Amino acid sequence: MGPRVRGRGRPRYTVLRAILKFMALPDFTPRVGNDPKSVVIHLTTGTGMEIEWKDGHRSVYTFAFLREACPCALCEDERGKSGRKAGEAAKLAPGALPMFKPAVKALAAEAVGKYALKFSWNDRHDLGIYSWFYLREVCPCAECAAARG
Numbered sequence: 635m636g637p638r639v640r641g642r643g644r645p646r647y648t649v650l651r652a653i654l655k656f657m658a659l660p661d662f663t664p665r666v667g668n669d670p671k672s673v674v675i676h677l678t679t680g681t682g683m684e685i686e687w688k689d690g691h692r693s694v695y696t697f698a699f700l701r702e703a704c705p706c707a708l709c710e711d712e713r714g715k716s717g718r719k720a721g722e723a724a725k726l727a728p729g730a731l732p733m734f735k736p737a738v739k740a741l742a743a744e745a746v747g748k749y750a751l752k753f754s755w756n757d758r759h760d761l762g763i764y765s766w767f768y769l770r771e772v773c774p775c776a777e778c779a780a781a782r783g
């Protein structure tokens with residue numbers, strides 16, 4: 635996935651993103667590429683989540699990445715405004731001092747039907763529904779990142 639949308643004014647970018655998301659969302663058809671064979675969520679150690687897909691691909695996500703990739707409308711909107719990709723941390727404004735932020739942790743994770751996961755984050759946010767489709771789409775590995783461009 636990933637037609638690269640280059641900014642020529644934000645509204646266009648946002649609208650295009652919204653359309654892409656709308657097109658991507660209803661497709662929950664399990665396919666080898668977006669159906670997990672195994673999912674391991676390291677809640678206790680806090681290291682993140684690993685998914686092995688039916689096509690043999692393996693995705694490893696840190697919790698920080700997943701929190702920054704939250705697919706809820708609020709987070710999507712915020713990322714759109716600041717021009718961040720899913721999973722990308724907010725950049726510090728030039729000259730700004732880093733504020734203390736506790737490490738991102740998932741307090742709980744639960745299945746949403748057969749097609750998605752939901753996390754409760756330690757910043758009290760829990761609106762995002764992470765579909766397998768979406769998780770495969772944002773896979774942070776080098777190969778997928780290169781394919782997205």
Ligand SMILES: [Zn+2]
Pocket residue numbers: 704705706707708709710759761762
């Ligand atoms: Zn969110």
Ligand SMILES: [Zn+2]
Pocket residue numbers: 691692693773774775776777778779
């Ligand atoms: Zn990947």
